[in-house]
Amino acid sequence: MIHSVVFDVGETLLDDTREFAAWADWLGVPRHTFSAVLGAVTAAGHDNALTFQYFRPGFDLNRERARREAAGHGERITEADLYPDVRPALSALRSSGLWIGIAGNQTTRAAHLLRQLALPCDAIATSGEWGIAKPAREFFDRVAEFAPGPRHQILYVGDHRDNDLIPARAAGLRCALVRRGPWGHLWADQVRRDHLADWVVDSLTDLADLLTSQRQPPS
Known part of the structure; x- marks a missing residue:
């Protein structure tokens, strides 16, 4: 029980559609491209965070979250x-x-x-x-x-x-x-x-x- x-x-x-789209926009890559790479990373059994490295090597997720927040594009849940x-x-x-x-x-x-x-x-x-x-x-x-x-x-x-x-x-x-x-x-x-x-x-x-x-x- x-x-x-x-x-x-x-x-x-x-x-998570809107949040994935927000990250694609922040990275300056087409949303479809971001989603496709995310899918490939997932299918290969890797951590989702690896997706960002393909677009920006050395990407620091915590730092970029802070930068998004400071720019007025921070995390939202509605x-x-x-x-x-x-x-x-x-x-x-x-x-x-x-x-x-x-x-x-x-x-x-x-x-x-x-x-x-x-x-x-x-x-x-x-x-x-x-x-x-x-x-x-x-x-x-x-x-x-x-x-x-x-x-x-x-x-x-x-x-x-x-x-x-x-x-x-x-x-x-x-x-x-x-x-x-x-x-x-x-x-x-x-x-x-x-x-x-x-x-x-x-x-x-x-x-x-x-x-x-x-x-x-x-x-």
Whole structure:
């Protein structure tokens, strides 16, 4: 029985299309080109951050984030960035008695922006606040401290095989893949075939239906 559900952020709750486009514009490269290289980096099994090095060798992500902020093009997260199923799914899960958390590889500022959205959840944290990022085991140990319940009753939901599913399971958590975004679509079939997740779903609404039905007493 699942007691707590913790969600990744990018391409799980948030559609990253606008943010990817903002980085392409900042680098001065066509958006399609940036997305294509990002896809190639992902398919090769490399960290997403390598994408920037192809366009600007020696690229420092933290420094460029600060430069974007100073130029008035900093990080933004708005209601329009949420996938349409986020609020109804989180609300349904929370109403069923599950504890709902959000924890992903985002900045401290992103945590502030997410909290401003007043999502139906119990707590929000980011790697920037914790000082440790996925796929490090320490990140998922923090998730296990963050969410109530024993590890085998904590479900981590994400879109990324290597950053979400494999390390969450190695840390003793349950895991689910949402099939969306470049990584969710790329790896969904393999995740199913190799049984790398407890569930593979096409939407958060599907996940909510699965989990809430398991919590209902038999008629």
